[in-house]
Amino acid sequence: MEEMRFDGRVAVITGAGRGLGRAYALLLAARGARVVVNDLGGAIRGDLDAPGADVSVAQSVVDEIVAAGGEAIANTDSVATPEGGKAIVQAALDQWGRIDVLVHNAGNVRYGSIRALSGADLHAVLDVHLLGAFHVVQAAFGPMCDAGYGRIVLTSSVGGLYGNENCVNYGISKSAMLGLSNIAALEGEAHDVKCNVIVPGAVTRMAEGLDISQYPPMEPELVAPVVGWLAHESCPVTGEMIASMAGRVARMFVAETEGVYRPHWTIEDVAAASDAFHDKAKLHDFGLHGHVDHIGYSFRMATAGADA
Structure with missing residues (x-):
């Protein structure tokens, strides 16, 4: 197979x-992409002023890319605000006049159970993972x-x-x-803008404190x-999770x-039908247009049942 390259593309x-x-930045740059390396250089909790914060982190990756003959610039704006999201994307537009690829990977970790999690720790994680994703997607979507x-x-994830227990803020963000x-994939369908989700597993800073002695090789380079x-x-797919x-x-x-159709239901009917509508013998994967297809399938079952 011919090498899949990114010559002329901006990521x-x-x-x-x-x-x-x-790992993503180095791989795409090695394949010809011009890359905006965004990173606050913050500690794993996301506190910029905490020990471990280093605004030179993004520049070090840029230096690696440039030393290997690629093109890249560093950016240290925060995804956590609309202004930051716009500035990150604008850095690509200002430097190269385009944006072809957006990978939202920024993240932080603050552990806590549903009962114990503080409001500050909830919002700190939502702001980076969830709102951060929206901020950069919204900024990139128009130009794309x-x-x-x-x-x-x-x-x-x-x-x-x-x-996963004690990760409710992280879990909410990642399920969202x-x-x-899906919505970006639907709205981008007419414009050849594809959106998908990576569900990665790799040993990174987020594994700090875990016993990884029995883990198989899990370098970020396996995911890249x-x-x-x-x-x-x-890439032919959109609206998928890989x-x-x-x-x-x-x-x-x-x-x-x-599923099960009845023209009328009681609580007792639902209880009696539970085994049937939990039966996994036949599963439906409605895909990108699942919203419409789910409704259509349900309507067809109702119509068929009413005619029976």
């Missing part, structure tokens, strides 16, 4: 100073649609899609990526090619059972 990658984002081309990759991605595919002009962990790549999706 904006948030949280690209370390870990997964750095106007240009008739764009590739957006958002970041979810198994902790968001399946849940599915809704944002999957993001590269989602970001490439030849998982990549420890060398395994899989599609994740929302599915429905076949």
